[in-house]
Amino acid sequence: KLPDAPQKGGKRGNGNRPSRQPPPKADKLKVKTNARPPLDTRPSLFAPHPANTPPRTPTDDEAEIPLQDGLFVNEDGVRLHVSDDEGSTCGPTDKESPLWGSRVNQPKSRASSPPPPSLLDHSRTLQKAKELGRQGVVQPRQQRSDSHDRVFANANWRIVTSDQGNGGLRNAADAAARDGFDEEYTWVGTLGMPTDALEGTQQKEDIHDRLSTEYNMLTVFCSDKDFDGHYSHFCKQILWPVFHYQIPDNPKSKAYEDHSWQFYVNLNQAFADKIIKNWKRGDTIWVHDYHLLLVPGMVRQKLPDAKIGLFLHVAFPSSEVFRCLAVRKELLEGMLGANLVGFQIPEYTRHFLQTCSRLLKNVEATPQGVQLDDRFVNVMSNPIGIDPVSLNLHRQEHEVKRWIDVMKDRYKDKKLIVARDKLDHVRGVRQKLLAYELFLNKNPQWRDKVVLIQVALSTSEKTDLDAAVGDIVTRVNSSWANLAYQPVVYLKQDIPYSQYLALLTIADALMITSQREGMNLTSHEFLLCQDGKMDDKRHGSLILSEFTGTSSLFGGNELSVNPWSYRQCSEAIGKALEMSDEEKDTRWRKLYQAVENHTGGHWFTEYLTLLDRFYDEQHHHAQTSVPRLNLQKLDLAYGRSQRRLFFLDLEGTLIPNNPMSSMIPMNPQRTLSVLNDLVEDPRNMIYVMSARRPQELDRLFRLVPNLGLVAESGCFVKNAGTAQWTEMADRANIATWKESVKSILQYYLERTPGAEIEERHCSLVFHYKDAEDFAMAERQASDWTGHINESCEEQRVHATQLENSVVVESIDWTKHTAAQAIYKEHSVNAPYADKAAPLDFLMVIGDGREDEKVFRWANELGQKKAVQQVITVSLGNRNTEANATLTQGVSGVLVTLQKLASHA
Numbered sequence: 002k003l004p005d006a007p008q009k010g011g012k013r014g015n016g017n018r019p020s021r022q023p024p025p026k027a028d029k030l031k032v033k034t035n036a037r038p039p040l041d042t043r044p045s046l047f048a049p050h051p052a053n054t055p056p057r058t059p060t061d062d063e064a065e066i067p068l069q070d071g072l073f074v075n076e077d078g079v080r081l082h083v084s085d086d087e088g089s090t091c092g093p094t095d096k097e098s099p100l101w102g103s104r105v106n107q108p109k110s111r112a113s114s115p116p117p118p119s120l121l122d123h124s125r126t127l128q129k130a131k132e133l134g135r136q137g138v139v140q141p142r143q144q145r146s147d148s149h150d151r152v153f154a155n156a157n158w159r160i161v162t163s164d165q166g167n168g169g170l171r172n173a174a175d176a177a178a179r180d181g182f183d184e185e186y187t188w189v190g191t192l193g194m195p196t197d198a199l200e201g202t203q204q205k206e207d208i209h210d211r212l213s214t215e216y217n218m219l220t221v222f223c224s225d226k227d228f229d230g231h232y233s234h235f236c237k238q239i240l241w242p243v244f245h246y247q248i249p250d251n252p253k254s255k256a257y258e259d260h261s262w263q264f265y266v267n268l269n270q271a272f273a274d275k276i277i278k279n280w281k282r283g284d285t286i287w288v289h290d291y292h293l294l295l296v297p298g299m300v301r302q303k304l305p306d307a308k309i310g311l312f313l314h315v316a317f318p319s320s321e322v323f324r325c326l327a328v329r330k331e332l333l334e335g336m337l338g339a340n341l342v343g344f345q346i347p348e349y350t351r352h353f354l355q356t357c358s359r360l361l362k363n364v365e366a367t368p369q370g371v372q373l374d375d376r377f378v379n380v381m382s383n384p385i386g387i388d389p390v391s392l393n394l395h396r397q398e399h400e401v402k403r404w405i406d407v408m409k410d411r412y413k414d415k416k417l418i419v420a421r422d423k424l425d426h427v428r429g430v431r432q433k434l435l436a437y438e439l440f441l442n443k444n445p446q447w448r449d450k451v452v453l454i455q456v457a458l459s460t461s462e463k464t465d466l467d468a469a470v471g472d473i474v475t476r477v478n479s480s481w482a483n484l485a486y487q488p489v490v491y492l493k494q495d496i497p498y499s500q501y502l503a504l505l506t507i508a509d510a511l512m513i514t515s516q517r518e519g520m521n522l523t524s525h526e527f528l529l530c531q532d533g534k535m536d537d538k539r540h541g542s543l544i545l546s547e548f549t550g551t552s553s554l555f556g557g558n559e560l561s562v563n564p565w566s567y568r569q570c571s572e573a574i575g576k577a578l579e580m581s582d583e584e585k586d587t588r589w590r591k592l593y594q595a596v597e598n599h600t601g602g603h604w605f606t607e608y609l610t611l612l613d614r615f616y617d618e619q620h621h622h623a624q625t626s627v628p629r630l631n632l633q634k635l636d637l638a639y640g641r642s643q644r645r646l647f648f649l650d651l652e653g654t655l656i657p658n659n660p661m662s663s664m665i666p667m668n669p670q671r672t673l674s675v676l677n678d679l680v681e682d683p684r685n686m687i688y689v690m691s692a693r694r695p696q697e698l699d700r701l702f703r704l705v706p707n708l709g710l711v712a713e714s715g716c717f718v719k720n721a722g723t724a725q726w727t728e729m730a731d732r733a734n735i736a737t738w739k740e741s742v743k744s745i746l747q748y749y750l751e752r753t754p755g756a757e758i759e760e761r762h763c764s765l766v767f768h769y770k771d772a773e774d775f776a777m778a779e780r781q782a783s784d785w786t787g788h789i790n791e792s793c794e795e796q797r798v799h800a801t802q803l804e805n806s807v808v809v810e811s812i813d814w815t816k817h818t819a820a821q822a823i824y825k826e827h828s829v830n831a832p833y834a835d836k837a838a839p840l841d842f843l844m845v846i847g848d849g850r851e852d853e854k855v856f857r858w859a860n861e862l863g864q865k866k867a868v869q870q871v872i873t874v875s876l877g878n879r880n881t882e883a884n885a886t887l888t889q890g891v892s893g894v895l896v897t898l899q900k901l902a903s904h905a
């Protein structure tokens with residue numbers, strides 16, 4: 002069976018492709034499917050869970066103490082499955098949401114879904130295919146017998162909708178298309194099944210071709226080993242748990258040096274290669290979720306101008322957790338290959354920014370995004386939602402109505418709490434059951450009147466969670482059940498979509514106790530199903546873990562719970578059941594408004610619109626679109642002008658770069674002589690800008706008397722022809738922040754032998770070039786750089802890690818603010834300006850990030866026509882806002898300035 006929607010990495014087309022066709026009812030590929038990916042059979046990388054003793058009943062006294070859950074478990078890693086129906090083009094919102102009839106890897110209730118005869122017809126072929134799927138991994142291609150291949154070569158196949166992948170994304174894309182988003186797009190994805198056995202067969206070509214021509218879907222083929230190592234191991238055992246705050250801290254764990262990283266790299270590379278091969282100028286590439294974090298960086302390497310978006314559907318953890326990953330730097334760099342990185346909620350965005358600023362050198366994180374050396378990467382938060390239109394259509398199905406009637410009759414005098422979760426630790430099913438048990442123990446009046454229906458989907462991981470949950474269910478039922486009443490209905494299987502919708506419709510409450518979750522769209526579906534249109538039951542309560550992204554949208558109108566607090570969860574159950582109708586209505590209305598305001602269709606178009614906008618902004622200034630400095634035009638503009646102002650960066654522009662810790666070599670003869678020639682012309686006002694201290698600049702330029710100087714990145718200014726420095730910064734403010742920052746630096750200094758602190762007037766520099774343990778010093782420095790940036794934000798201070806040092810400085814006094822002040826003083830309207838002639842020529846030359854702000858400001862003056870000629874010049878290959886570039890470095894600058902100085 003092939004999924005009709007390979008899942009990851011959508012790519013929008015440029016509008017020239019034929020429209021997407023509706024899925025045809027076609028030939029049939031039947032592949033028997035319970036083939037477990039071979040690596041699944043390896044022992045878990047993590048310690049087994051503690052002995053199989055059933056968890057104790059929480060009492061009120063110990064209710065807050067969480068039970069030891071062991072470490073963490075995998076989600077299901079098996080992607081190959083049998084379809085027993087024709088499939089449907091509308092999928093569930095979360096993968097856990099059941100498709101219309103079709104199920105993956107879940108035990109089926111024999112009562113409701115006997116295997117279709119079509120499946121039985123081909124059982125022998127399916128069995129063989131299953132074996133091949135297994136053998137493909139362990140047995141090299143050339144060792145397989147021809148008869149193996151013939152099984153595939155002769156097998157029938159068809160394309161049906163898959164319930165793998167992210168249904169929320171697929172539904173959102175469909176909703177956007179229906180609502181008028183009319184750009185063509187192509188899905189890029191895997192088949193979601195082992196494919197080694199297809200190697201060399203005509204089938205493989207046919208499958209690829211049909212998906213491509215009939216569905217606009219590009220298939221990424223990779224070895225089964227890469228596929229399984231990527232998903233079942235690196236994604237599910239390392240990334241998924243860590244992104245959900247579950248750190249394997251077992252000393253025996255090898256997870257963080259895990260071999261499966263290479264599989265993750267390989268699979269990401271296979272996606273990147275496919276995208277690169279098919280990309281056309283004008284295309285947008287949109288990469289989805291944690292499975293493909295390296296793809297943006299890999300594509301960027303080959304397609305520097307591509308428009309790339311990345312959206313993370315799961316949570317992004319705090320930097321303290323993310324930094325545990327051995328490959329943290331590689332992951333972040335991969336993500337930063339995008340033009341826009343999107344997250345569900347602001348908390349995850351903030352975590353990402355802090356993580357980049359803590360773990361990466363030479364980057365600056367701002368609320369808008371991450372400034373890299375040569376590019377800016379925007380960030381945003383934009384929560385995904387459901388598609389109410391298609392859900393409403395499904396609700397009308399006869400089967401849903403029938404199940405509503407069945408359930409109403411069965412539970413007519415009971416209150417129903419419902420839930421449907423994957424049975425893994427992150428989803429918190431065990432905590433939920435224990436809280437429910439506590440509730441029944443403490444509230445005898447509710448025994449016999451309330452039922453918890455918990456549908457639990459299995460995962461591929463073998464843990465004792467299954468047994469533990471089973472024990473609690475048995476205990477609750479044996480404590481309080483009677484012949485006519487069962488307090489917990491526990492279905493360890495999946496249910497068809499119709500039953501799922503019926504369950505959400507007739508429930509009195511939905512209870513979600515995830516320990517972490519990117520969003521949780523089941524709660525959105527519940528709220529819609531509770532609108533009272535399908536049943537007189539309506540406006541049921543939502544008990545929702547505060548650790549889901551969704552809870553941040555709901556403004557406290559849900560019954561928000563901490564899943565680790567059994568007492569709070571148990572009280573929330575009581576509140577949900579006893580709440581007045583009026584309160585329920587009020588809460589539901591507000592909650593439903595949030596669902597309506599955040600639909601999947603809106604999320605989809607909003608993201609792509611912003612990606613376009615940010616890309617244009619970034620690209621407007623990109624190196625490729627910035628021309629080389631035109632020397633002839635420059636010469637002409639220079640010759641025609643009457644009053645000229647120059648801002649010239651020092652290191653990297655007028656003289657070569659030097660480490661912050663070392664002195665500037667004295668007497669750079671050529672530079673001094675060019676500057677002297679320039680200042681000789683009375684129409685020129687030249688300012689050299691530097692991060693160095695006033696004394697250093699005085700010493701260096703003592704032989705160029707008419708030069709203006711800007712020291713300590715804008716904190717001090719000395720006007721041409723004067724001996725006095727003017728302090729631009731507010732001394733009292735600087736003294737205050739220095740006091741608090743110094744104590745932090747002092748703390749680290751004591752723990753970093755060989756390091757030293759340099760105090761400048763307006764900044765503090767922590768030098769660790771000579772630290773005894775450089776690697777350790779560098780690591781620590783990146784930590785506390787982030788710490789300072791978080792804790793001193795209010796004092797408007799920023800720390801930047803450079804090669805061997807960290808500079809902490811004020812954000813209010815910069816080269817840009819100094820240039821502004823100088824311009825004000827010299828511009829034609831300024832009170833002190835020489836009004837003989839207007840300032841009609843402004844030139845800025847620089848090579849660093851700080852210079853960009855000066856370029857931007859100067860260009861704006863040019864656009865407003867405040868200055869007739871504005872020339873901003875950036876050196877090297879950086880992505881810049883300057884309007885011209887020079888690639889020959891310091892010597893190119895000196896040659897250019899010399900030409901101007903000798904202008905006839």
Ligand SMILES: O=P(O)(O)OC[C@H]1O[C@H](O[C@H]2O[C@H](CO)[C@@H](O)[C@H](O)[C@H]2O)[C@H](O)[C@@H](O)[C@@H]1O
Nearest residue numbers: 095096097167169314315385518519520521522
């Ligand atoms: O199991 P995976 O293939 O690794 O996928 C992980 C989950 O992806 C989808 O959920 C995530 O996106 C949802 C919509 O953006 C969001 O609501 C949820 O919180 C995220 O975890 C998918 O819907 C889940 O089934 C997968 O487990």
